[in-house]
Amino acid sequence: MSHFKNVLIYSDYNKHKNTGCIPTVITAEEIALYIEKIPPAPAVVQEALNHARAGDLTKASKSASEDPALRLYLKTLINRPIYGFRNEVSDVAQIFGILGLGASQQTLYNYLLSLLTPKKWELFSLTNHQFYDLQASISKHWEAILVHLKINDKEIQSAISLIPASIIVCEALFAKRKTEVAQLRCVKALDFNTILFRLSGSDLFDLSGEIARKWEMPERISKLIKSASGMDQTLTGQERVLAQWMHLLLFYELSQSAFVSAGLNEFIDFKIEFVQDIYESFAQVVQNT
Amino acid sequence: MRAVVKGRIGIFYLQGFLDGNNAPSFLTIEDVKATEDLNVDMLLVSLKKVIFFNKNGLEVFVKLLSTIRNQKHIIVGFCDYDHAKFNAINTFFKDELNFSLFKTQEIAELFTSSNKGESRTVLLYNEDSSQRSAMAIELFDYGHNPIMAQSKHEFEEKKKASELYYAIIEDTNLGVYGQKVATRVTGNAIIYTISHFLDAEINDTFNLSYHLNSLNVGFRLFIFDAYKVISMNVHALNFFTKLASAAAEYNASICFVGLSFEKTPESFKNDLEDAGLMFFDNMDDILKNKELLEELGAGGGVTAKKSRSLNKALVNELPLFIEATVSTIAMMTNAAATKNSVNIQTLTIPNTQDQYASSIGFYGDIDGLIILVFPKSIAKKACELLIGDPDASEEEVLDSLAEFVNIIGGRAKVLLSSNKHVLDITLPRTYSDIKTLMEIAHDKKGVQVDLTFEGERFIFFLTR
Numbered sequence: 001m002s003h004f005k006n007v008l009i010y011s012d013y014n015k016h017k018n019t020g021c022i023p024t025v026i027t028a029e030e031i032a033l034y035i036e037k038i039p040p041a042p043a044v045v046q047e048a049l050n051h052a053r054a055g056d057l058t059k060a061s062k063s064a065s066e067d068p069a070l071r072l073y074l075k076t077l078i079n080r081p082i083y084g085f086r087n088e089v090s091d092v093a094q095i096f097g098i099l100g101l102g103a104s105q106q107t108l109y110n111y112l113l114s115l116l117t118p119k120k121w122e123l124f125s126l127t128n129h130q131f132y133d134l135q136a137s138i139s140k141h142w143e144a145i146l147v148h149l150k151i152n153d154k155e156i157q158s159a160i161s162l163i164p165a166s167i168i169v170c171e172a173l174f175a176k177r178k179t180e181v182a183q184l185r186c187v188k189a190l191d192f193n194t195i196l197f198r199l200s201g202s203d204l205f206d207l208s209g210e211i212a213r214k215w216e217m218p219e220r221i222s223k224l225i226k227s228a229s230g231m232d233q234t235l236t237g238q239e240r241v242l243a244q245w246m247h248l249l250l251f252y253e254l255s256q257s258a259f260v261s262a263g264l265n266e267f268i269d270f271k272i273e274f275v276q277d278i279y280e281s282f283a284q285v286v287q288n289t
Numbered sequence: 290m291r292a293v294v295k296g297r298i299g300i301f302y303l304q305g306f307l308d309g310n311n312a313p314s315f316l317t318i319e320d321v322k323a324t325e326d327l328n329v330d331m332l333l334v335s336l337k338k339v340i341f342f343n344k345n346g347l348e349v350f351v352k353l354l355s356t357i358r359n360q361k362h363i364i365v366g367f368c369d370y371d372h373a374k375f376n377a378i379n380t381f382f383k384d385e386l387n388f389s390l391f392k393t394q395e396i397a398e399l400f401t402s403s404n405k406g407e408s409r410t411v412l413l414y415n416e417d418s419s420q421r422s423a424m425a426i427e428l429f430d431y432g433h434n435p436i437m438a439q440s441k442h443e444f445e446e447k448k449k450a451s452e453l454y455y456a457i458i459e460d461t462n463l464g465v466y467g468q469k470v471a472t473r474v475t476g477n478a479i480i481y482t483i484s485h486f487l488d489a490e491i492n493d494t495f496n497l498s499y500h501l502n503s504l505n506v507g508f509r510l511f512i513f514d515a516y517k518v519i520s521m522n523v524h525a526l527n528f529f530t531k532l533a534s535a536a537a538e539y540n541a542s543i544c545f546v547g548l549s550f551e552k553t554p555e556s557f558k559n560d561l562e563d564a565g566l567m568f569f570d571n572m573d574d575i576l577k578n579k580e581l582l583e584e585l586g587a588g589g590g591v592t593a594k595k596s597r598s599l600n601k602a603l604v605n606e607l608p609l610f611i612e613a614t615v616s617t618i619a620m621m622t623n624a625a626a627t628k629n630s631v632n633i634q635t636l637t638i639p640n641t642q643d644q645y646a647s648s649i650g651f652y653g654d655i656d657g658l659i660i661l662v663f664p665k666s667i668a669k670k671a672c673e674l675l676i677g678d679p680d681a682s683e684e685e686v687l688d689s690l691a692e693f694v695n696i697i698g699g700r701a702k703v704l705l706s707s708n709k710h711v712l713d714i715t716l717p718r719t720y721s722d723i724k725t726l727m728e729i730a731h732d733k734k735g736v737q738v739d740l741t742f743e744g745e746r747f748i749f750f751l752t753r
Contacts (some may be wrong), residue, residue, distance in 0.1 A: 027623070180620050182291075183699050187692040188675050189293045189302040189335075198674045199623050251340070255305035260314035266290065270304040270338045279340055 109161035165208035230271035309345025337369035402472030409455035414444035432473030484517035487525035502715030509586030516547035533564035613700035653712030
């Protein structure tokens with residue numbers, strides 16, 4: 001009987017022996033490869049962005065019109081319910097005119113980000129249209145927040161566009177490890193951002209910042225995006241204020257029913273103590289938007 | 290959203306904003322089903338990271354909690370809130386507080402059973418004197434030492450010496466409380482507190498899986514503190530008789546202390562004695578009699594007389610258990626694992642120094658026990674992901690090790706379910722030294738798999 005057991009074990013063992021080493025979770029190499037694979041910003045979009053940064057909306061819309069995919073994106077975005085237009089708006093010059101300079105630049109960043117969205121979301125139960133809704137809603141609320149804070153800065157206005165990049169990065173890195181992470185989260189309330197940080201030393205917002213750098217966005221944007229995780233305790237002045245509002249805005253959006261259902265509410269850790277003192281003002285601003 | 294389970298407590302960790310619109314989205318039908326299937330004594334919703342909530346939002350969870358409480362007789366409620374949130378909940382549910390409120394998770398843990406057996410001194414105050422007394426009685430039943438302040442002034446005065454207390458209990462309300470049998474651990478004995486009329490409901494209120502787990506991990510003396518029992522009927526008699534049969538398989542002893550037969554038929558006593566149960570008048574008759582304790586099996590890790598051998602069903606699934614273990618460790622340490630050897634033998638640990646061990650049992654279609662022996666360095670690394678601090682204390686590492694083994698148990702359960710095996714896992718146990726482990730496992734024959742993680746030896750042992 002004992003001999004029989006041994007044979008059985010070794011035969012089963014050999015089936016698995018070929019695998020030898022079991023793949024690990026997320027390596028630094030995998031992260032580097034992911035960043036490396038991110039395509040550069042298309043020339044047409046770069047050109048439109050340069051014109052927008054220089055304040056020339058006409059040239060920006062002309063450049064943007066040359067890219068059919070961008071044209072379609074702009075048309076889809078501006079006709080989302082949050083913008084509230086009764087009649088369809090389809091002309092790029094008209095769209096840019098409605099949005100204004102700051103929001104047009106922001107929308108171009110949103111488009112760049114949309115290029116990274118997966119064909120099929122696996123980790124989060126999301127569709128690309130829902131993702132565009134999230135982008136649009138964040139952008140609209142951010143605009144109102146900056147008015148409230150009396151900040152008139154196109155780069156700061158645009159920076160918010162890259163915040164949802166953290167969701168795309170999370171989807172890309174964790175989709176294949178969905179089961180393992182779910183098991184881990186059965187016994188410990190760990191968010192994806194913390195798991196990634198403890199495994200690799202970088203968090204999702206660091207990687208979003210890397211994407212901004214790859215797309216040659218100003219260094220300030222990259223820095224602002226990183227601060228939105230709410231993990232940097234050393235921030236002071238305007239940087240801290242912006243980080244607080246971004247962090248709370250992100251959680252406000254991720255608490256919407258569709259995004260809770262998608263599983264997005266749990267993807268990063270909400271630093272409630274970091275935003276507690278701005279909550280009252282925040283509630284007033286979003287209520288009036 | 291799924292509840293996170295630690296020990297015997299399941300907790301939903303909510304974040305952000307909670308209102309009537311989004312609250313139903315937190316719970317899918319599968320989530321509700323998974324929650325109903327949880328094997329816990331307490332189910333809570335943490336409000337620590339909820340910045341805004343309203344009554345409609347809370348009600349979605351209250352409904353789920355009430356359903357679970359009615360089905361399983363467990364404690365349900367909310368935890369981790371500040372004074373303002375506590376007041377808001379009381380205002381929302383003023384006349385219908387049919388759940389419990391625990392200011393922190395640490396306070397909630399005092400009201401559940403654990404294998405740790407630590408008696409805590411706590412300061413307690415509630416404006417409502419009946420709540421105050423109810424909490425003190427519950428805490429006492431769980432083996433703690435509650436200091437009850439009779440007035441707000443007395444409470445504030447005593448609170449100044451906060452270092453004297455493990456926890457200061459305020460803004461806490463038991464509400465409609467679960468009816469599970471209270472459990473505490475004293476040395477190597479497990480004490481269950483039972484009260485009032487014992488009938489068929491004992492099947493629901495007694496935590497059988499906890500009891501079986503305790504048998505599996507080596508406890509051999511179980512005492513029913515029955516001072517407050519008024520009488521029992523034939524259903525309860527049958528229940529205790531079956532419990533005695535299960536205990537006999539492990540050579541364990543079950544005792545009743547303080548049970549009066551004024552309203553319970555004397556013939557029940559004879560039946561229970563025939564089944565192997567013993568009766569004592571006072572708790573001290575057992576706990577202060579060392580010789581008797583030894584005789585009853587509470588002297589240490591006495592192993593079951595009837596040692597069970599490996600079977601084909603268990604061995605067939607060995608690769609799945611190994612895969613669950615190795616992939617979990619790889620995930621937690623971000624390091625690759627190599628399998629070195631597989632043998633059927635008794636547990637052999639060449640180097641017993643600087644090692645931690647842990648075990649978790651499983652039962653259902655197949656049953657057995659997984660034992661893991663780690664070098665301390667690997668254990669610490671594996672737990673770093675859970676703790677987030679490389680300089681964590683030994684207590685924190687051992688606590689996380691239990692969670693870690695729980696993950697392995699959970700992974701094995703999922704993998705085996707794909708082979709159509711339905712099984713459940715028990716509470717994990719950790720060992721800070723190998724000696725205690727060997728007292729339980731030295732004569733058990735099983736499959737020993739030696740693995741290497743970053744050059745360090747790691748042992749996986751599967752037995753019954």
